[in-house]
Amino acid sequence: MGKIMSIANQKGGVGKTTSSVNLSACLAHLGNKVLLVDVDPQGNATSGTGVNKADVKHCIYNVLVEDLPAEEVCISTTIDNLDIIPATIQLAGAEIELVPTISREIRLKKSLENLKLDYDYIIIDCPPSLGLLTLNALTASDSVIIPVQCEYYALEGLSQLLNTIRLVQKHLNKTLMIEGVLLTMLDARTNLGLQVIEEVKKYFQDKVYQTIIPRNVRLGEAPSHGLPIITYDAKSKGAEVYLELAKEVMANGERVR
Numbered sequence: 001m002g003k004i005m006s007i008a009n010q011k012g013g014v015g016k017t018t019s020s021v022n023l024s025a026c027l028a029h030l031g032n033k034v035l036l037v038d039v040d041p042q043g044n045a046t047s048g049t050g051v052n053k054a055d056v057k058h059c060i061y062n063v064l065v066e067d068l069p070a071e072e073v074c075i076s077t078t079i080d081n082l083d084i085i086p087a088t089i090q091l092a093g094a095e096i097e098l099v100p101t102i103s104r105e106i107r108l109k110k111s112l113e114n115l116k117l118d119y120d121y122i123i124i125d126c127p128p129s130l131g132l133l134t135l136n137a138l139t140a141s142d143s144v145i146i147p148v149q150c151e152y153y154a155l156e157g158l159s160q161l162l163n164t165i166r167l168v169q170k171h172l173n174k175t176l177m178i179e180g181v182l183l184t185m186l187d188a189r190t191n192l193g194l195q196v197i198e199e200v201k202k203y204f205q206d207k208v209y210q211t212i213i214p215r216n217v218r219l220g221e222a223p224s225h226g227l228p229i230i231t232y233d234a235k236s237k238g239a240e241v242y243l244e245l246a247k248e249v250m251a252n253g254e255r256v257r
């Protein structure tokens with residue numbers, strides 16, 4: 001059975017989508033069968049893997065709100081071994097439309113149950129909020145990867161996220177674990193970055209990935225070409241670090257037994 005991992009942080013612009021797309025693509029590159037699930041109405045992971053949102057007939061919205069089987073929404077990408085359940089702006093309505101529905105927090109979990117058998121890893125790209133979409137993601141997941149941007153106030157807001165994770169563990173998903181904390185967008189030229197690394201390591205200790213994602217121009221460019229970094233520029237620093245991360249994630253347990 002595949003391992004389901006959410007990439008979550010309610011702060012925007014910390015590298016959730018960049019990490020979802022590139023970790024997924026690197027895991028696929030290393031021979032794993034991977035499903036990327038886009039749960040952000042902005043649909044950046046969808047376009048970032050080369051899917052034209054205008055061509056998407058059904059998206060995760062139809063699964064969560066209208067009970068369409070996830071298998072029917074799942075499409076292959078141009079990357080070998082990587083499939084995606086896309087998101088379009090239609091998903092923006094789901095946060096509100098789900099409120100009065102039955103078992104509103106476990107809809108994603110239920111819809112991924114069958115698909116879990118077909119993949120080694122399922123990666124969920126969360127929106128920048130702690131609303132029902134993120135709750136669905138956390139409830140469906142075996143573990144959560146928390147990207148933290150190497151900037152001032154890096155830890156700010158994380159207590160809210162950790163609190164949400166604890167609530168999910170208590171009420172919705174007892175076995176949810178923190179898979180790892182990923183430091184992103186490090187500017188190696190500044191001391192600030194190094195201070196943030198120290199601070200985050202003090203707080204999360206061995207949960208922090210050895211791999212640290214630096215700021216890399218090519219990583220910022222790749223989404224506009226609809227390509228993950230290993231396809232866009234395999235020789236870039238960005239490709240190198242996300243491959244390293246994928247290996248770390250694999251070493252941490254391939255499947256849930």
Ligand code: ADP
Nearest residue numbers: 012013014015016017018185214215216219220
């Ligand atoms: P989130 O999904 O958390 O909102 P994104 O992954 O979309 O964050 O990243 C925010 C912006 O920063 C995007 O424009 C993305 O291309 C860019 N970006 C993310 N990581 C890096 C990086 N390591 N180096 C350069 N640009 C990056």
Ligand code: MG
Nearest residue numbers: 016017040044
């Ligand atoms: Mg995003």
